[in-house]
Amino acid sequence: MFNKPPMITAMALGQMPQFAAAELGEKKAETALQAAGLSPYFLEGRCGYIPEHSLAEFIGGVARRLGYDGLGLLWAPYLTVADYGTWGRYVLSAPDLGTALRRAQKEMQLHSNTDRVHMHVGYNVVTYSYDFGLKGHPSYPDIAYSAIAVILSIHRHFLGSRWSPLRIEFNIPKISIVSRIEETFGCPVSFGNESLRILFPSHTLGQPNPNMTQCGQVSRQDILRERVIGPPESLVQSTQDLILAQLSEHSISLDAAALSLGMSVRTLQRHLNDEGVSFRGLVNDALMHRARELLAVDGNSVGQVAAALGYSSPNNFSRAFSAFFGMSPRRVQKVQL
Template sequence: MISVTALARVPALVRHSFGETVLRQANRAAMLDIELIEDRDCFIPHATMCDFLSEIERRTKEEHIGLMVAPYLTFEAYGCWGDYVLAGDTLGDAIRRAASTIGFHSCGEAIALSVEEGMARFAYFSAARRSPAYLHIAAGAAGVMLDLCRSFAPPGWHPVRIELDIARPRAALSFEETFGCPVVFDAPAVAIWFRASLLGVRRPLSSRRRLMTVDDLARARLDPASRGDLIGVVSAQVWTQVLAGTVSLDAAAHALALSTRTLQRVLQVHGTDFRSLGNVIRAKRATELLRGTNATVTDIASELGYSAPANFARAFRKATGLAPEEFRRGLKRSAL
């Protein structure tokens, strides 16, 4: 699982470069509207991200999607995790924050920082390395890592070199032109090499972030431990679907590389089923919207993917014992 913010800005860049039709086809391949949720603190399987990128490549014949978008990707777009990392006092502190909290952004990945003879190595190990779409992911990751370094570095800074854990492509020179430094391929990880003195550089006062602790991050994002079992993974996927407005058993099974029958059987073993799990998560989101917004019941029903307000009201009453209007009136009375 990985935060959908890993794809932040990519849909808009795809639309600008290749058109609305290609973006729509990529969303269909991912079975999720990525643009609708790209700024939300929710998670998608790595496979969904790979399906999205692979479909763009298939439709456009562009071999280097990741390299094309790399200069436009920023750490700031990574939501609350990006905010937490950028709140570090120095670049070294920011990288160490990223390394110690990577679980709040993705599962099965790692970040490392080492110093050798006055040179710093900032490395990223991706869980999607075996994916056919990894060429795009590696280039994009290098772009985001460079952006983090440049958030602290002086104007005009360039790294000593970049290492990528992909085979050397035919268009290797275009990587050096994009990143502005030598690029080494067939490396053990994506890594940025730079002079270690940069680790102690503080971020310019004009771009300082608000104070943020790991507790703030934990409250904003799902605890990594809860994504370590299948129910946690399925729940995270359903939550993402709820935010996107369409809850689908087929889409969840596809994202998790399971057949629908297998997913249903596993959920039954855990004493639930997909419909019940979806209703619980929809009800939770509905209570948040009823409590925290002035949206009408009709708008909330539409936001949650119900075909009619009556269907939403029926499901909400079954989950909470109250109609949506009764729930909201109760909140108003308790506030008096």
């Protein structure tokens, strides 16, 4: 059985799309998003989950267009867990640094379906490591810099913006820009390690939140309300999420879905067939359930819903809807309203 594709909240894009738009121009930033299988919507919005392959491809595409080695270092100062919605607010509303880091570790399952965080508390030193689900991608070094920047934003919320760790260990080969990396993060770094991790003094774990008035005001249930289902746990669910995102953009495409997931169209079709479904069937399911939602909106006619979903005529839509649900759109509309 095919392993689930690594997926991550779209909020992990942080300020990257805005940075790309500022450096490249909005049109080129949109092109970089689309080339990675992402919608231009992500220049502003951050809803849902995206394939980590698309995230990595977007980062790599921007780096190539800028001709810049070490892009993750360039935008590291602008990345913060505060941009991660309720998840980030829950982490930053902890009473102390130790609790904040443990929250991030425990709730990583709501951030990504594959990424994990591990914390080891020694007598003098804490080791905090991050395991990204797609380490083999060529853009991984920039992803590693970005991940470190986001983790450090948690520490600096409690310890101040000038705080730096004892050392950062990268699980990438040594490269020529060591001095730039150390300057960006303000500490010594090493390479070729087994995991990506930050080392810092144990005594800092007890540092209280500088904004105590916000402590306890965000709960785990708030995250669940924002991220209702959580990250997809299978290829079928990941494909369904991509179809829903495409549907909102009125541009459903098998090619774009395969690109987002980092595989060929034929490979995606084969894996879906192995699961007993097809891309066309998943699209039809999405269209029909969206149709039912739109029919429940006061003032929407059957013709308007048909047009919104791309059907050539209300009659074609009605036939498809009736075949799927066993009753006509007008009948369903009367029942729902």
